[in-house]
Amino acid sequence: MIERLLPAYVACADTYETDAPAGSLYPEEARLVAASVDRRRHEFAAVRACARRAMAVLGLPPAPVMTGHRGMPLWPEGTVGSMTHCEGYRAAALARASDVRAVGIDAEPNEPLPPGVWEAISVPAERERLPLGADGSATPAIHWDRLLFSAKESVFKTWFPLTRIELDFDEAEIEFRTSPGGATEGTFVASLALTAPGMPRSYEGRWLIDDGFAVTAIVLPEAPSA
Template identity: 80%
Template sequence: MIERLLPAYVACSDTHETDAPEGSLYPEEVRQVASSVDRRRHEFAAVRACARKAMADLGLPPAPVLSGHRGMPRWPEGTVGSMTHCEGYRAAVLARTSDARAVGIDAEPNAPLPPDVWEVISLPSERARRPLGADSGTVHWDRLLFSAKESVFKTWFPLTRIELDFSEADIVFRASPDSATEGTFTAELLRVAPGMPSAYEGRWLVDDGFAVTAIVLPATPFV
Protein backbone atom coordinates (compact mmCIF):
# COMPACT_ATOMS: atom_id res chain seq x y z
CA MET A 1 0.00 0.00 0.00
CA ILE A 2 2.73 2.49 0.93
CA GLU A 3 4.34 2.14 -2.53
CA ARG A 4 1.31 3.94 -4.03
CA LEU A 5 2.49 7.15 -2.39
CA LEU A 6 6.17 7.10 -3.28
CA PRO A 7 8.35 7.52 -6.39
CA ALA A 8 9.95 4.48 -8.02
CA TYR A 9 13.41 5.25 -6.60
CA VAL A 10 12.14 4.64 -3.06
CA ALA A 11 12.22 0.95 -2.12
CA CYS A 12 9.10 -0.05 -0.16
CA SER A 13 8.09 -3.07 1.87
CA ASP A 14 4.96 -3.49 3.96
CA THR A 15 2.98 -6.26 5.61
CA HIS A 16 -0.21 -6.92 7.51
CA GLU A 17 1.58 -9.64 9.48
CA THR A 18 1.99 -8.31 12.99
CA ASP A 19 4.78 -10.67 14.06
CA ALA A 20 8.18 -11.70 12.76
CA PRO A 21 10.54 -14.27 14.24
CA GLU A 22 12.74 -12.60 16.84
CA GLY A 23 15.48 -14.86 15.50
CA SER A 24 15.51 -12.62 12.43
CA LEU A 25 16.98 -9.78 14.50
CA TYR A 26 20.68 -9.00 14.79
CA PRO A 27 22.21 -9.35 18.28
CA GLU A 28 22.46 -5.59 18.72
CA GLU A 29 18.80 -5.23 17.77
CA VAL A 30 17.84 -7.92 20.27
CA ARG A 31 19.66 -5.98 22.98
CA GLN A 32 17.69 -2.82 22.18
CA VAL A 33 14.36 -4.48 22.95
CA ALA A 34 15.50 -7.04 25.52
CA SER A 35 13.51 -5.36 28.31
CA SER A 36 10.46 -4.55 26.17
CA VAL A 37 7.08 -6.30 26.37
CA ASP A 38 6.28 -9.03 23.85
CA ARG A 39 4.14 -6.76 21.65
CA ARG A 40 6.94 -4.21 21.30
CA ARG A 41 9.52 -6.90 20.46
CA HIS A 42 7.23 -8.44 17.82
CA GLU A 43 6.48 -5.14 16.06
CA PHE A 44 10.17 -4.19 16.26
CA ALA A 45 11.11 -7.45 14.51
CA ALA A 46 8.31 -7.23 11.92
CA VAL A 47 9.13 -3.70 10.76
CA ARG A 48 12.83 -4.56 10.55
CA ALA A 49 11.99 -7.52 8.36
CA CYS A 50 10.32 -4.96 6.06
CA ALA A 51 13.42 -2.77 6.26
CA ARG A 52 15.69 -5.59 5.13
CA LYS A 53 13.40 -6.35 2.19
CA ALA A 54 13.70 -2.70 1.18
CA MET A 55 17.49 -2.96 1.46
CA ALA A 56 17.47 -5.98 -0.83
CA ASP A 57 15.34 -4.09 -3.37
CA LEU A 58 18.04 -1.39 -3.45
CA GLY A 59 20.72 -4.05 -3.95
CA LEU A 60 22.10 -3.61 -0.44
CA PRO A 61 23.15 -6.41 1.93
CA PRO A 62 21.02 -6.93 5.04
CA ALA A 63 22.08 -4.85 8.03
CA PRO A 64 20.83 -4.02 11.52
CA VAL A 65 18.56 -0.98 11.94
CA LEU A 66 19.04 0.39 15.43
CA SER A 67 16.93 3.09 17.05
CA GLY A 68 18.58 6.42 17.84
CA HIS A 69 17.28 9.50 19.62
CA ARG A 70 13.47 9.74 19.59
CA GLY A 71 13.38 6.32 17.93
CA MET A 72 14.96 7.61 14.71
CA PRO A 73 16.17 4.61 12.65
CA ARG A 74 19.90 4.52 11.91
CA TRP A 75 20.10 3.49 8.26
CA PRO A 76 23.08 2.11 6.30
CA GLU A 77 25.59 4.66 5.02
CA GLY A 78 24.39 6.40 1.88
CA THR A 79 20.68 5.80 2.50
CA VAL A 80 17.72 7.51 4.11
CA GLY A 81 14.48 5.88 5.13
CA SER A 82 11.49 5.70 7.41
CA MET A 83 9.45 3.07 9.22
CA THR A 84 5.95 2.91 10.64
CA HIS A 85 3.84 0.41 12.52
CA CYS A 86 0.33 0.34 13.89
CA GLU A 87 -2.06 -2.45 14.77
CA GLY A 88 -2.28 -4.65 11.68
CA TYR A 89 0.22 -2.85 9.47
CA ARG A 90 4.02 -2.43 9.27
CA ALA A 91 6.06 -0.68 6.58
CA ALA A 92 9.60 0.47 5.83
CA VAL A 93 10.94 2.55 2.95
CA LEU A 94 14.48 3.30 1.87
CA ALA A 95 16.20 5.49 -0.74
CA ARG A 96 19.75 6.35 -1.69
CA THR A 97 21.00 9.78 -0.63
CA SER A 98 21.73 10.49 -4.30
CA ASP A 99 17.95 10.46 -4.82
CA ALA A 100 16.47 11.79 -1.57
CA ARG A 101 17.50 13.93 1.37
CA ALA A 102 14.86 12.48 3.64
CA VAL A 103 11.73 10.33 3.65
CA GLY A 104 8.92 10.26 6.19
CA ILE A 105 6.01 7.82 6.32
CA ASP A 106 3.27 7.08 8.81
CA ALA A 107 0.29 4.71 9.03
CA GLU A 108 -2.63 4.91 11.44
CA PRO A 109 -5.93 3.09 11.80
CA ASN A 110 -8.64 5.01 9.94
CA ALA A 111 -10.61 5.76 13.08
CA PRO A 112 -11.46 8.94 15.02
CA LEU A 113 -8.91 10.40 17.40
CA PRO A 114 -9.91 10.82 21.03
CA PRO A 115 -11.29 14.38 21.42
CA ASP A 116 -8.53 15.44 23.81
CA VAL A 117 -5.83 14.33 21.34
CA TRP A 118 -7.49 16.20 18.46
CA GLU A 119 -7.29 19.45 20.41
CA VAL A 120 -3.59 18.91 21.14
CA ILE A 121 -2.42 18.04 17.62
CA SER A 122 -4.46 20.51 15.55
CA LEU A 123 -4.22 24.25 14.93
CA PRO A 124 -7.31 26.51 14.89
CA SER A 125 -6.81 26.93 11.13
CA GLU A 126 -6.86 23.15 10.66
CA ARG A 127 -9.95 22.69 12.82
CA ALA A 128 -11.75 25.38 10.80
CA ARG A 129 -11.24 23.56 7.50
CA ARG A 130 -14.00 21.21 6.44
CA PRO A 131 -12.64 18.89 3.73
CA LEU A 132 -15.08 17.56 1.16
CA GLY A 133 -16.78 14.50 2.61
CA ALA A 134 -15.52 15.20 6.13
CA ASP A 135 -18.74 13.95 7.70
CA SER A 136 -19.08 10.79 5.63
CA GLY A 137 -16.88 8.62 7.86
CA THR A 138 -14.97 7.31 4.83
CA VAL A 139 -11.93 9.36 5.79
CA HIS A 140 -11.32 10.29 9.42
CA TRP A 141 -9.58 13.60 8.79
CA ASP A 142 -8.46 14.05 12.37
CA ARG A 143 -6.51 10.78 12.22
CA LEU A 144 -5.17 11.65 8.77
CA LEU A 145 -3.93 14.97 10.18
CA PHE A 146 -2.13 13.14 12.98
CA SER A 147 -0.49 10.82 10.43
CA ALA A 148 0.60 13.72 8.19
CA LYS A 149 2.22 15.50 11.13
CA GLU A 150 4.05 12.32 12.08
CA SER A 151 5.39 12.11 8.51
CA VAL A 152 6.51 15.73 8.75
CA PHE A 153 8.39 15.03 11.99
CA LYS A 154 10.05 11.91 10.54
CA THR A 155 11.24 13.96 7.56
CA TRP A 156 12.36 17.00 9.54
CA PHE A 157 14.09 15.49 12.57
CA PRO A 158 16.84 13.40 10.89
CA LEU A 159 18.03 16.50 9.02
CA THR A 160 17.79 19.06 11.83
CA ARG A 161 17.91 17.11 15.13
CA ILE A 162 15.42 19.75 16.32
CA GLU A 163 12.20 18.74 18.05
CA LEU A 164 9.09 19.82 16.12
CA ASP A 165 5.81 20.32 17.92
CA PHE A 166 2.41 19.46 16.45
CA SER A 167 1.62 23.19 16.48
CA GLU A 168 4.58 23.98 14.20
CA ALA A 169 3.16 22.54 10.98
CA ASP A 170 -0.07 23.67 9.32
CA ILE A 171 -1.49 20.95 7.05
CA VAL A 172 -3.78 21.51 4.07
CA PHE A 173 -5.25 18.39 2.43
CA ARG A 174 -6.40 18.07 -1.16
CA ALA A 175 -8.41 15.11 -2.45
CA SER A 176 -7.71 13.60 -5.85
CA PRO A 177 -10.17 14.56 -8.61
CA ASP A 178 -10.72 10.84 -9.18
CA SER A 179 -10.97 9.62 -5.58
CA ALA A 180 -12.16 10.98 -2.23
CA THR A 181 -9.84 8.58 -0.39
CA GLU A 182 -6.46 9.73 -1.70
CA GLY A 183 -4.70 12.92 -2.60
CA THR A 184 -1.94 15.31 -1.65
CA PHE A 185 -1.17 17.67 1.21
CA THR A 186 1.01 20.67 1.94
CA ALA A 187 2.65 21.18 5.34
CA GLU A 188 3.57 24.80 5.99
CA LEU A 189 6.38 24.82 8.54
CA LEU A 190 5.97 27.43 11.26
CA ARG A 191 9.54 26.91 12.44
CA VAL A 192 12.68 27.83 10.53
CA ALA A 193 15.86 25.74 10.28
CA PRO A 194 18.91 26.44 8.08
CA GLY A 195 18.77 24.69 4.73
CA MET A 196 15.25 23.40 5.27
CA PRO A 197 12.25 24.24 3.07
CA SER A 198 9.39 26.28 4.47
CA ALA A 199 6.84 23.77 3.18
CA TYR A 200 6.67 20.03 2.49
CA GLU A 201 4.56 18.37 -0.17
CA GLY A 202 3.18 14.94 0.67
CA ARG A 203 0.67 12.34 -0.43
CA TRP A 204 -2.05 10.51 1.49
CA LEU A 205 -4.22 7.44 1.08
CA VAL A 206 -7.02 5.82 3.04
CA ASP A 207 -7.57 2.16 2.19
CA ASP A 208 -8.17 -1.19 3.85
CA GLY A 209 -8.88 0.45 7.20
CA PHE A 210 -5.68 2.52 7.35
CA ALA A 211 -4.69 6.15 6.82
CA VAL A 212 -1.22 6.40 5.29
CA THR A 213 0.90 9.47 4.55
CA ALA A 214 4.31 10.00 2.96
CA ILE A 215 6.77 12.82 2.25
CA VAL A 216 9.94 12.70 0.14
CA LEU A 217 12.48 15.52 0.07
CA PRO A 218 14.45 15.22 -3.18
CA ALA A 219 18.24 15.21 -3.15
CA THR A 220 18.47 18.56 -4.94
CA PRO A 221 19.55 21.13 -2.32
CA PHE A 222 17.12 23.85 -1.35
CA VAL A 223 18.23 27.43 -1.98
Protein backbone atom coordinates in the same frame (compact mmCIF):
# COMPACT_ATOMS: atom_id res chain seq x y z
CA MET B 1 0.07 -0.25 0.22
CA ILE B 2 2.81 2.27 1.08
CA GLU B 3 4.31 1.94 -2.41
CA ARG B 4 1.23 3.69 -3.84
CA LEU B 5 2.39 6.93 -2.20
CA LEU B 6 6.07 6.88 -3.12
CA PRO B 7 8.11 7.23 -6.35
CA ALA B 8 9.72 4.18 -7.91
CA TYR B 9 13.21 5.13 -6.72
CA VAL B 10 12.10 4.72 -3.10
CA ALA B 11 12.20 1.04 -2.13
CA CYS B 12 9.22 -0.07 -0.07
CA ALA B 13 8.15 -3.13 1.87
CA ASP B 14 5.15 -3.71 4.10
CA THR B 15 3.29 -6.46 5.89
CA TYR B 16 -0.04 -7.06 7.57
CA GLU B 17 1.47 -9.85 9.65
CA THR B 18 1.82 -9.30 13.37
CA ASP B 19 5.03 -11.27 13.84
CA ALA B 20 8.35 -11.17 12.03
CA PRO B 21 10.09 -14.34 10.87
CA ALA B 22 11.85 -16.15 13.71
CA GLY B 23 15.40 -14.94 14.22
CA SER B 24 14.93 -11.86 12.08
CA LEU B 25 16.62 -9.48 14.53
CA TYR B 26 20.35 -8.93 14.76
CA PRO B 27 21.70 -9.43 18.30
CA GLU B 28 22.34 -5.70 18.74
CA GLU B 29 18.76 -4.95 17.67
CA ALA B 30 17.37 -7.58 20.02
CA ARG B 31 19.17 -5.93 22.93
CA LEU B 32 17.28 -2.68 22.27
CA VAL B 33 13.95 -4.34 23.06
CA ALA B 34 15.07 -7.08 25.44
CA ALA B 35 13.15 -5.50 28.32
CA SER B 36 10.07 -4.58 26.26
CA VAL B 37 6.70 -6.34 26.29
CA ASP B 38 5.99 -8.97 23.64
CA ARG B 39 3.87 -6.65 21.50
CA ARG B 40 6.67 -4.08 21.27
CA ARG B 41 9.28 -6.72 20.41
CA HIS B 42 7.05 -8.18 17.70
CA GLU B 43 6.36 -4.86 15.99
CA PHE B 44 10.03 -3.85 16.32
CA ALA B 45 11.11 -7.05 14.59
CA ALA B 46 8.40 -7.00 11.92
CA VAL B 47 9.15 -3.48 10.78
CA ARG B 48 12.87 -4.26 10.60
CA ALA B 49 12.11 -7.29 8.48
CA CYS B 50 10.36 -4.85 6.13
CA ALA B 51 13.42 -2.59 6.23
CA ARG B 52 15.70 -5.41 5.14
CA ARG B 53 13.35 -6.30 2.30
CA ALA B 54 13.62 -2.67 1.18
CA MET B 55 17.41 -2.89 1.39
CA ALA B 56 17.31 -5.89 -0.92
CA VAL B 57 15.22 -3.96 -3.44
CA LEU B 58 18.01 -1.35 -3.55
CA GLY B 59 20.59 -4.09 -4.01
CA LEU B 60 22.03 -3.60 -0.53
CA PRO B 61 23.07 -6.35 1.90
CA PRO B 62 20.94 -6.76 5.02
CA ALA B 63 22.05 -4.65 7.95
CA PRO B 64 20.84 -3.82 11.46
CA VAL B 65 18.69 -0.74 11.95
CA MET B 66 19.54 0.76 15.32
CA THR B 67 17.82 3.74 16.93
CA GLY B 68 18.91 7.25 17.77
CA HIS B 69 17.27 10.11 19.65
CA ARG B 70 13.47 9.91 19.77
CA GLY B 71 13.65 6.43 18.26
CA MET B 72 14.98 7.72 14.94
CA PRO B 73 16.10 4.80 12.74
CA LEU B 74 19.83 4.75 11.98
CA TRP B 75 20.09 3.59 8.39
CA PRO B 76 23.10 2.12 6.55
CA GLU B 77 25.56 4.72 5.29
CA GLY B 78 24.45 6.32 2.03
CA THR B 79 20.74 5.70 2.59
CA VAL B 80 17.79 7.52 4.10
CA GLY B 81 14.47 6.07 5.10
CA SER B 82 11.51 5.81 7.41
CA MET B 83 9.50 3.12 9.18
CA THR B 84 6.00 2.93 10.61
CA HIS B 85 3.93 0.44 12.52
CA CYS B 86 0.43 0.36 13.90
CA GLU B 87 -1.93 -2.44 14.87
CA GLY B 88 -2.14 -4.72 11.84
CA TYR B 89 0.32 -2.96 9.54
CA ARG B 90 4.08 -2.35 9.33
CA ALA B 91 6.06 -0.67 6.55
CA ALA B 92 9.51 0.65 5.65
CA ALA B 93 10.74 2.93 2.88
CA LEU B 94 14.37 3.38 1.89
CA ALA B 95 16.23 5.40 -0.75
CA ARG B 96 19.76 6.29 -1.65
CA ALA B 97 20.94 9.55 -0.11
CA SER B 98 22.18 10.61 -3.54
CA ASP B 99 18.57 10.63 -4.75
CA VAL B 100 16.61 11.78 -1.70
CA ARG B 101 17.32 13.99 1.30
CA ALA B 102 14.70 12.44 3.55
CA VAL B 103 11.64 10.20 3.60
CA GLY B 104 8.81 10.24 6.13
CA ILE B 105 6.01 7.67 6.25
CA ASP B 106 3.27 6.97 8.75
CA ALA B 107 0.31 4.61 9.03
CA GLU B 108 -2.56 4.80 11.51
CA PRO B 109 -5.85 2.96 11.93
CA ASN B 110 -8.60 4.89 10.13
CA GLU B 111 -10.45 5.49 13.38
CA PRO B 112 -11.22 8.58 15.49
CA LEU B 113 -8.52 9.84 17.80
CA PRO B 114 -9.14 9.54 21.54
CA PRO B 115 -11.15 12.42 23.06
CA GLY B 116 -9.17 15.63 23.41
CA VAL B 117 -6.33 14.65 21.07
CA TRP B 118 -7.80 16.44 18.03
CA GLU B 119 -7.63 19.77 19.84
CA ALA B 120 -4.07 19.06 20.99
CA ILE B 121 -2.65 18.25 17.55
CA SER B 122 -4.48 20.80 15.37
CA VAL B 123 -4.20 24.55 14.85
CA PRO B 124 -7.21 26.85 14.36
CA ALA B 125 -6.86 26.98 10.56
CA GLU B 126 -6.98 23.18 10.38
CA ARG B 127 -10.04 23.02 12.61
CA GLU B 128 -11.81 25.51 10.34
CA ARG B 129 -10.97 23.51 7.19
CA LEU B 130 -11.82 20.14 8.70
CA PRO B 131 -15.01 20.47 10.74
CA LEU B 132 -15.39 17.10 12.44
CA GLY B 133 -18.53 15.34 13.54
CA ALA B 134 -18.93 13.47 16.78
CA ASP B 135 -17.21 10.43 15.28
CA GLY B 136 -14.13 12.38 14.15
CA SER B 137 -15.10 12.26 10.51
CA ALA B 138 -16.19 14.94 8.05
CA THR B 139 -16.41 12.34 5.26
CA PRO B 140 -17.92 8.90 5.93
CA ALA B 141 -14.81 7.02 4.72
CA ILE B 142 -12.19 9.33 6.25
CA HIS B 143 -11.41 10.13 9.86
CA TRP B 144 -9.68 13.44 9.20
CA ASP B 145 -8.42 13.83 12.75
CA ARG B 146 -6.44 10.61 12.46
CA LEU B 147 -5.24 11.49 8.96
CA LEU B 148 -4.03 14.85 10.28
CA PHE B 149 -2.12 13.08 13.05
CA SER B 150 -0.51 10.77 10.47
CA ALA B 151 0.48 13.64 8.18
CA LYS B 152 2.16 15.48 11.04
CA GLU B 153 4.03 12.31 12.00
CA SER B 154 5.33 12.06 8.43
CA VAL B 155 6.43 15.69 8.59
CA PHE B 156 8.35 15.05 11.83
CA LYS B 157 10.03 11.94 10.38
CA THR B 158 11.19 14.00 7.40
CA TRP B 159 12.30 17.05 9.37
CA PHE B 160 13.97 15.61 12.48
CA PRO B 161 16.73 13.42 10.96
CA LEU B 162 18.07 16.45 9.05
CA THR B 163 17.75 19.07 11.78
CA ARG B 164 17.70 17.26 15.16
CA ILE B 165 15.18 19.95 16.16
CA GLU B 166 11.98 18.94 17.93
CA LEU B 167 8.78 19.84 16.10
CA ASP B 168 5.52 20.22 18.00
CA PHE B 169 2.13 19.49 16.46
CA ASP B 170 1.19 23.17 16.44
CA GLU B 171 4.33 24.07 14.45
CA ALA B 172 3.11 22.33 11.28
CA GLU B 173 -0.09 23.31 9.50
CA ILE B 174 -1.55 20.77 7.06
CA GLU B 175 -3.84 21.43 4.11
CA PHE B 176 -5.31 18.34 2.45
CA ARG B 177 -6.35 18.04 -1.17
CA THR B 178 -8.31 15.17 -2.68
CA SER B 179 -7.42 13.58 -6.00
CA PRO B 180 -9.84 14.10 -8.90
CA GLY B 181 -10.26 10.35 -9.30
CA GLY B 182 -11.21 9.49 -5.74
CA ALA B 183 -12.24 10.90 -2.39
CA THR B 184 -10.02 8.59 -0.33
CA GLU B 185 -6.62 9.68 -1.63
CA GLY B 186 -4.82 12.87 -2.46
CA THR B 187 -2.00 15.20 -1.54
CA PHE B 188 -1.23 17.56 1.30
CA VAL B 189 0.98 20.55 1.97
CA ALA B 190 2.63 21.11 5.34
CA SER B 191 3.68 24.66 6.25
CA LEU B 192 6.12 24.92 9.16
CA ALA B 193 6.45 27.65 11.71
CA LEU B 194 10.12 26.78 12.23
CA THR B 195 13.14 27.40 10.05
CA ALA B 196 16.47 25.60 9.87
CA PRO B 197 19.48 26.13 7.60
CA GLY B 198 18.94 24.55 4.22
CA MET B 199 15.44 23.33 5.06
CA PRO B 200 12.25 24.36 3.26
CA ARG B 201 9.28 25.85 5.09
CA SER B 202 6.80 23.86 3.00
CA TYR B 203 6.58 20.10 2.41
CA GLU B 204 4.42 18.22 -0.08
CA GLY B 205 3.08 14.77 0.70
CA ARG B 206 0.53 12.20 -0.35
CA TRP B 207 -2.19 10.44 1.62
CA LEU B 208 -4.35 7.37 1.21
CA ILE B 209 -7.22 5.71 3.03
CA ASP B 210 -7.45 2.00 2.29
CA ASP B 211 -8.07 -1.32 4.01
CA GLY B 212 -8.88 0.36 7.30
CA PHE B 213 -5.71 2.46 7.48
CA ALA B 214 -4.76 6.12 7.02
CA VAL B 215 -1.33 6.30 5.38
CA THR B 216 0.82 9.36 4.59
CA ALA B 217 4.22 9.89 2.99
CA ILE B 218 6.66 12.68 2.21
CA VAL B 219 9.76 12.55 0.02
CA LEU B 220 12.15 15.49 0.31
CA PRO B 221 14.14 15.63 -2.95
CA GLU B 222 17.87 16.06 -3.02
CA ALA B 223 18.82 19.73 -2.69
CA PRO B 224 19.86 21.29 -6.01
CA SER B 225 23.57 21.95 -6.46
CA ALA B 226 24.74 25.48 -5.69
